[in-house]
Amino acid sequence: MADPPRGSAGLSAEPWDEMVTGDGQVRAHWQSFISSGASDSASMEERWDAGRRLLFQNGVTYHAYADPQGVERPWPLDPIPLLLPQSEWLMIARGVQQRARLLDRVLVDFYGPQRLLRDGVLPAGLVLGDPGFLRACHGLTLPTGSRLTLLATDMVRDRDGVWRVLSSRTQAPTGTGYTLENRVVLSQTLAQSFRACNVERLSPFFEQLRQTLVALAPRQSGPDGCPRLVLLTPGPLNEAYFEHAFLARHLGLTLVEGADLTVRDQAVYLKTLGGLERIDVILRRVDDDFCDPLELRSDSILGVAGLLEAVRAGNVVVCNGLGSGVTDSVALTPWMGELSRHLLGEEPLLADVPTYWGGDARQRAEMVAGLDRLVFRPAYSTLGHRPTFGPELDHAGRAELAANIRRRPQDWVAQEPVTPSTAPVWRDGRKLARPLVLRAFACATPDGDWMVMPGGLARISADDRFASVSLQTGAGAKDVWITGAAGTNPQRRRGASPLMPDGTGDTGPRTGDLPSRAADHLFWVGRYAERADNAVRILRAAARRLSDDAHPGAEEELLPLLRLMGFTGMIPAEISGLPQADAVRGMRQALEIVADRGNPGGLRATMDRLRRAASGVRDRLPGEFSRVLTVLDEVSARPVKADPAAMHLHLDKISRLLASLIGLELDGMSRGPAWRFLVLGRRLERAIGIVGAFHGCGLGAGTSAPVAALSVLLELAAAATAYRERHPVGIRREQVLSLLLADKEHPRSLAFQIKTVQRQLEKLPVVEGETPATSPSRQAFDLLDAAAGLVADPQPARDPTALAALAERLGRLLPEISNLLSQAYFSHVFARTT
Template sequence: MGYGSGQVYDEMVNGQGRLRPHWQTFMSTLGPLESGQMAERWEEARRLLHQNGVTYNIYGDPNGMERPWPLDMMPLLLPAHEWKAIESGLIQRASLLNAILTDLYGPQTLTRYGRLPPSVIHADPGFRRAVHGIRVPNDMHLHFYAADLARAPDGRWWVLSDRTQAPSGSGYALENRAVIAKVLPDSFRHCQVERLTGFFDTFKETLLSIALRAAGSGGTPRVVLMTPGPYNETYFEHVYLARYLGITLVEGADLTVRDRQVFLKTLSGLERVDVVLRRLDADFADPLELRADSSLGVAGLIEAVRAGNVVMANALGSGLMESMAMKSSLPTLCRHLLGEELRLPGVASWWCGNDAERAYVIDHLDGLVVKPAFPSLSFEPIFGAQLSAGERSTLIDRIKRRPWYFVAQEQMALSTAPVWQDGRLQPRPLVLRVFVCATPSGGYAVMPGGLTRVSSESGRLVVSMQSGGGSKDTWILAARRADVASTQPRPALATEPTASGLRLSANDLPSRVADGLYWLGRYAERAEGVLRLLRATQSRLIDSNMPGATAQLRPLLDLLFSQGMIPAEMARITESGANRGLREALHAAVVDPDHPNSLRAQVLRLHRIAYSVRDRLSMDMWRVVSAIDRQSQPPKGRMDAAGLLLRLDDVMITLAAFSGMEQESMTRGAGWRFLDIGRRVERALHMVGLMRGMRVADLDRQEEPVQAATLSVLLELGESVMTYRARHLTSVQRTTVLDLLLGEEANPRALAFQLAVLDRHMRALPNQGVGTGTDPTGGALAIVAAARNSLERSEAMASSDALRVLLDTLAMSLPDVSNFLAHAYFSHAFARSA
């Protein structure tokens, strides 16, 4: 096998290099490693993760934040008897931490009677004085909890840290399971792996039971998952969990507090919220009573909690239990509060705010790891054994100046597990994150699995996804045959009925989401318009023998200049004089992300807005969005003109796929309607922009060949060449071309078609928007009606002056459709420039 584990505890092999008993079945199902099957399965896992769009945001990365989720195909295996002990210890630990929170945010007997040093609490920025004295329902502060575990060389598991603020990783554990169960189906089946779905069903029932009590008799319970937004490192997980649990994903701007109650802003008005599953740090939750500079939270949220009108899960202030300064007191507190010995101990810790403990740290620094005492004091762990004499002296001075900022822990040699790398198995240090949720009866349940993280290098002492680490699925081997009914997560529907006949969340569309879908439609259409223009130009530069290529290049260059895609001097170049500068300008207009009007810039806008409403897109639609992004990325090397044209063709096909899925797969609800409104507004503006940019109103002053070339280009960019040829066997004529592209309601590319669809959509929108007007769509409808009337009555088909007036009027009035819709439905959302 060629696998060496070194001197630490290895999860797969013992000290003699033999497989541990619980690994034997798994390894026997893999077959010979030399067969190449492992490499194929590893590639399959990567492909599935890419298809599913599983990402993790890396802060401060010069290559961009969003990164593919790193998953190793070798799971971590734990036998049932070992897991039983871990499970028991976690349930006890969750109960203990919850009891401590109940006391510290209540009577504070622990500090009053010396069970816990008061300085540990009052020095911690995570102690939320604003919520002290607030009684939470059933004294339940911790609804969801995670702990990071590590195994010592003697085989015992120890707790490295507790995650009580907004624990992350459970959604990634679900996705890891879904992928590995597909990649290693025989191994998964033969190993009798415990399933994860029951844990999430329990958590969903817990949230619903809390919401039912909060809503009261006659009320419909509503639970939302509150996210900091798409720039958070685990936003993918927020989307994934909201879908899986069947609850609405919201940002702070989606919520408002009225009369000490929390409401969700929807298109049909305000809907009361009963439970907020919080993935936002408490510090940012309420700018009135916590951080005043926070734009992520909801003003007045704490007052709503104080009034008992909303339940936060986890409770605000629960992050206090992440304090490293409190770890050394947990065994004593467990005996006092629970009357039990702590079953799952933490790594030995010393808080430097205590004189005796600080002295010990300074004297034994070489064998310790120095960490921040509180989560808000962010700095990387400092390994005493790696410090030079000068660095050691500097650290000691820092500790003496602000002792309460520092905690030291015993340095532990982490156990290793096999990862598949460079065509073979290699040992890597690991940390196991396990998850605990509250049950409807008030107890706790443990996920039979977890998120295993491994370091990027064998000698690396810190295991972190932000620093390039990877992840594993975690298999708990059942003592009896596991229920095989569900081998992968079953996404819940947002309107799935519960046993009580009530619904966990309604199907109302948050106003922010409606705004995002509207702009998704606009950016998708804008990208297509830019692409068609670039493709038409590029094809004529490549093939000068194309009929009319030389004459048609002139209006195309004019149009590129009018839309800010090439500089003025490039627009004056003829085909025969086309030089390297023009070709480079066109190349930049395709792939340069810093060019504000390039195709790549448009696709980045499309991808960014799609990411923000990802929970409203099907998995297939998201895969298409990802394909558009991938195909439009700048090439690694220089791409010739022919290759660039092929790239444009590929992106066009994928954009068409997105449009097709939008039309054929989305339910005809308000979300689809706003997306299509955005597309229709953008297409109408694009057609007007084409005619103005090519100076179609002045064509009667041009010679016939120039007119023919311009009109031919206009038909191509309007995707109407085939329709025109089928109707008119003669050469292109101004009147017939304008009739087809302006007045033909049966042509989906015509201006009249866009206006007719806009009229239907806006009449179908909810009557009660979030604006102040009694008729939220009245202003937008008036603009559309005026435009349709002008088009029907206009003599634009025959008169150049009338066409010029019509185009100028539409160019000024159509953008106001966005303004009226924003006022009526998106007024709280972040304003975007067109």
């Protein structure tokens, strides 16, 4: 039998206030924070401006599926942390540890002997009727005997100051990465207060998590002496993808998607540039039923076919264990006390929010009787989490709810409404009180114990009537500070952690395990970054000629720019084909079109493609690269008038940011495979752009080159100064084209691009199992050699017909090299394993 709910909790209109007592006194553990001046309204806004900039520059986002304005929202961190004293936190931590042990024992029984069902401790329908119970995982034995590695527990504090468990997250707990990012920001923006409050550090928890993952590996030594760990993400469109990338980078895990992995001979392998590399541990953020399309959800494209088979064979460990979503079910809550006594022989240390399950006749009667006061939720996590508030329903709504409960009672639970505690939040320049839910995290240790993170993630409600804590519906977040523990925390006596105290460390993934998918993304980051830079150069040249009357030949040079904009798809053909007499009018129209956010060939569209490509490899790019890209995305999204002078200033800002990306490529990345594919993409795109400029400016038509077109080409290639130093007498066709075609020392010549692509391609791993005759990489080498020979020929610089033939041939050859690189490294299937 379930424990009977112990009355209605938290019905008072006066909730517990986390900072102030009932008689208006500031609580003792807040005194240091207040005295440090952190809550002073005069300085709070200034400090929080810095915090918002940090969040923005770090690209901290949360994916909002229902947002019609876009998929990513800025992370809604509140600048005032939630403070809890160490003495109180230790009691909470013991309760979370007990719950973690209990839920792990429950999962072991559910997928093993099922004594809880056989002995009648739990009704069979509660478990076997849960869509989260995966029958394919029954009998699945794990090397450690346990199924949980990471646990999140959501709690609310009632009007009496008692913390009550609202729900648990055992399938793929979210929030640890966001918690770490919260701490990074607030420990910088509130540095004095952070020190004054003696706040517990988070790094021991994350170091313990990594040690636990390593200890779980079935092989304790891979080819390089250590097991291979990965974090499996659904991909960049997932709501918490930022956290996946951030956490993988901080823990030194390889961030992978399902398509990056394959199962061979009952083992899981990562598809890398160097071959298949065996995986030992998967920290997953993919829901249970999506993990294996062979045995679970057949329409899933997020998982790995055959993963369950590899787990059964003991060749890989998945954390948390597959099928652990069954204990996410709120329907288990009425039995938690009985389960604790039955399995652990202990009374529960944390109270639960009083809950009723519709599948039990007695509890169902309580639900129907309390339609006007209870909060109703789906019983199983697979059915969603959106609550229905009985007091807010009219008579017809309650009747409909009662009918739904009677129709499928097992799908419903009801909870007594708890008035959650409130904490101060910063809104529009003032402090307000808002209800909150506290999420605490626990990590298993190799010795069978559990470590609770000394902090957590507090989610504040978007509505002060009740704790609506879904970030999808506008809830906010708080960092949780455990105060007053300096010198007493046993975790601090373990010595310095190899991870930085609050997330500033960056172990990063190993450079030799670049997945094919990541190489593909990096290649296109390079291509789109160069494509954006080329578009900005064209637009700046056009805007300058419209706004600078002193520029000699400005009007004549507008025509080749118009032709080039049309060739690259930035403007329609009817504008790019205007005659010289209409060039000024046509260019003004062109700038209006390019400034239009809806133009698929405009600069904004290219920036969007760059952002999407970079989001898929956030963990592979330097942190500064991502921050510059975030600022670049924001600047390029600003509305700008088609006025030439205003557009020129706007483009100058974008140009400087794009130049920063190039600088970070050169000085901020190690020369590994990730960097090589970024460079390959940029240099190949630049080569294609140079050939396109020949075509677009009219030099590929076999006609003589007008001085206006040559002047434009020199400017776009940033070669005007170099040309004047060598040839001060004026612009001459042969000298200009020789510089742009064959000068191996000029960074924007065709010869330089081809030489750079050859050099980087030579250093990439050879695809084994392919003969030279069939190898795409070998064919790419051959095409590059042919291209190098073509640009070394001096004849195209002299003869318009030869130049036209060269441009035509390179226009086909260079894109084919891109296709061959894709075949060789992005879409092949390796036969070799390591």
